[in-house]
Amino acid sequence: MPVVNIINIKKQFQDQEVIKGMDFQLSERKCIALLGANGAGKTTTLKMLAGLVKPDSGSIVFEGAEKADFRRLIGYLPQFPVFYEWMTGNEFLEYAGQLAGLPKSEAKDRAKELLELTGIAEAKNRRIGKYSGGMKQRLGIAQAIIHRPKLVMLDEPVSALDPFGRREVLELMDKLKKESAILFSTHILNDAEEICDEILFLHNGELVESGTLTGLRTKHQQAKIDLAFKENTLQYAEELSLLQPVSSMKLDGEYASFFVEDIEYARELFLTEIMQRNLPLVKFEISRTRLEDVFMKVVQK
Amino acid sequence: MNQWMTLFKKEMLEMSRNFKWIWVPLTFIMIAVKEPLTLYYMPQIIDSLGGLPEGAVIELPVPSAGEALAASLSQFNTFGVLIIVLITMGTIAGERKSGVAGLILVKPVSYAWFVTAKWASSMILIWISYFLSYFLSWYYVGVLFEFISFMDFLQSFFVNGIWLTLIVTVVILFNTFMKSPGAVGFISIGIIVILSILSSSLPHLLEWSPALLSAYANAFIMGSNLPDELLPSIIVSVIMITLSLLASIAIFKRRELA
Numbered sequence: 001m002p003v004v005n006i007i008n009i010k011k012q013f014q015d016q017e018v019i020k021g022m023d024f025q026l027s028e029r030k031c032i033a034l035l036g037a038n039g040a041g042k043t044t045t046l047k048m049l050a051g052l053v054k055p056d057s058g059s060i061v062f063e064g065a066e067k068a069d070f071r072r073l074i075g076y077l078p079q080f081p082v083f084y085e086w087m088t089g090n091e092f093l094e095y096a097g098q099l100a101g102l103p104k105s106e107a108k109d110r111a112k113e114l115l116e117l118t119g120i121a122e123a124k125n126r127r128i129g130k131y132s133g134g135m136k137q138r139l140g141i142a143q144a145i146i147h148r149p150k151l152v153m154l155d156e157p158v159s160a161l162d163p164f165g166r167r168e169v170l171e172l173m174d175k176l177k178k179e180s181a182i183l184f185s186t187h188i189l190n191d192a193e194e195i196c197d198e199i200l201f202l203h204n205g206e207l208v209e210s211g212t213l214t215g216l217r218t219k220h221q222q223a224k225i226d227l228a229f230k231e232n233t234l235q236y237a238e239e240l241s242l243l244q245p246v247s248s249m250k251l252d253g254e255y256a257s258f259f260v261e262d263i264e265y266a267r268e269l270f271l272t273e274i275m276q277r278n279l280p281l282v283k284f285e286i287s288r289t290r291l292e293d294v295f296m297k298v299v300q301k
Numbered sequence: 302m303n304q305w306m307t308l309f310k311k312e313m314l315e316m317s318r319n320f321k322w323i324w325v326p327l328t329f330i331m332i333a334v335k336e337p338l339t340l341y342y343m344p345q346i347i348d349s350l351g352g353l354p355e356g357a358v359i360e361l362p363v364p365s366a367g368e369a370l371a372a373s374l375s376q377f378n379t380f381g382v383l384i385i386v387l388i389t390m391g392t393i394a395g396e397r398k399s400g401v402a403g404l405i406l407v408k409p410v411s412y413a414w415f416v417t418a419k420w421a422s423s424m425i426l427i428w429i430s431y432f433l434s435y436f437l438s439w440y441y442v443g444v445l446f447e448f449i450s451f452m453d454f455l456q457s458f459f460v461n462g463i464w465l466t467l468i469v470t471v472v473i474l475f476n477t478f479m480k481s482p483g484a485v486g487f488i489s490i491g492i493i494v495i496l497s498i499l500s501s502s503l504p505h506l507l508e509w510s511p512a513l514l515s516a517y518a519n520a521f522i523m524g525s526n527l528p529d530e531l532l533p534s535i536i537v538s539v540i541m542i543t544l545s546l547l548a549s550i551a552i553f554k555r556r557e558l559a
Binding site for chain 2: 050051052053054069071072074075076078080081082083084086095096098099100101140143147
């Protein structure tokens with residue numbers, strides 16, 4: 001069931017077209033990554049979904065928001081969250097919970113629970129002004145999910161964190177997936193690869209590619225075989241490249257990469273040849289397309 | 302209404318955390334009480350400073366109690382207004398500028414309640430500070446000069462208070478469509494100054510102007526005849542306050558917050 005439908009939204013700032021018409025929908029309990037280079041329009045897209053920026057045209061329809069305020073259904077963490085510095089973490093969470101419509105006692109319980117979950121419980125009575133960047137990020141996630149929204153939107157949730165913080169937040173997001181749909185933006189492809197079900201590629205304000213992780217990998221699979229030998233890699237590689245199905249060959253440090261037409265056929269041919277001549281093979285890999293390759297490919301189109 | 306109370310309580314807590322509940326009343330008291338005191342002790346002050354040559358005799362007319370209290374009242378309309386603008390100019394604009402408004406208003410928060418909770422909490426701070434300081438001033442005038450009837454004091458208090466309320470409301474209004482607290486303060490003061498100058502230089506054209514309320518408030522404590530324009534000018538002010546508040550809410554709803 002879709003949580004939200006986005007239909008042909010466009011946005012212009014001054015004379016620059018930031019979002020040039022975008023359609024997609026988000027389903028329940030899925031983790032979706034919004035990928036793109038800096039300036040691709042990720043933040044603007046999230047802000048439009050959060051209602052902070054109004055699209056010039058097109059519509060954003062939340063399921064179940066015909067009668068009620070759509071803001072009940074969403075949680076949002078901006079890229080650089082700012083809080084009331086004079087409040088304590090606990091006070092802010094209780095305040096956010098009550099504003100989101102929880103009764104006072106429930107807001108209290110949820111605040112306590114989330115302070116534990118995000119790992120800032122020991123700082124809950126400290127003023128937010130004294131929090132570190134990582135703690136603010138966690139508090140930001142906690143306030144975004146306090147009312148159990150259907151859709152949680154996180155703008156660059158891990159970019160500002162150290163490796164430990166990054167790992168913990170990613171694990172937290174993995175848990176969240178069971179309760180809500182998560183849409184998060186990042187330019188770190190590894191993070192997306194790690195926890196996402198689906199990916200939206202943004203480039204210059206357009207959705208250039210989207211789909212599930214495996215789907216995208218298959219679609220953009222390159223027929224590529226990496227080979228490395230104990231010695232004389234260049235010489236052997238050149239000899240192998242004379243074999244029929246190789247369309248091009250590239251030396252990449254210790255490796256030789258072969259781009260071939262039919263990967264199954266090429267594998268058999270190479271292996272037989274190597275066995276027959278007893279070449280000192282140390283690595284043979286049919287390359288798996290990384291998200292980075294897909295990214296480069298769709299962005300260059 | 303629950304949510305309104307949550308917003309309102311947060312404002313009250315913020316005002317006590319950043320000590321507004323201490324310094325605003327204190328500043329108001331200083332600027333108000335200073336007037337009767339200096340008027341009363343002026344001869345001694347001049348004496349002790351030795352500013353006059355030997356033999357010079359200056360007869361300072363002893364001001365009446367009404368004049369002394371009116372002097373306090375006039376302080377509210379200069380320094381008082383300045384303080385009011387300073388403490389309210391960032392109440393919404395500051396939160397939008399810092400970005401915290403973006404975090405709060407993606408929650409299902411009613412825009413009307415957000416604005417009115419801010420307005421109400423500013424009103425309470427200012428009315429209490431204003432009452433304390435004006436009351437003390439009234440008391441000192443009573444001790445040093447003579448007591449003015451408490452009813453007259455109260456009436457002048459309320460009439461001038463309506464003008465101060467309008468100022469708070471106008472500052473909140475500008476808060477809703479500007480992002481910079483400095484700009485809000487500058488434009489609010491500009492408008493108040495222009496309105497005051499126009500009203501006092503063209504009183505026959507603008508006799509219902511809210512800016513004249515402070516002049517009308519004087520009439521109560523000076524014991525002079527109450528002007529006929531008092532009631533219309535109160536009505537005009539109340540209408541302007543209501544309209545400004547409604548406009549604030551309407552504008553705030555339409556603003557992009559990011």
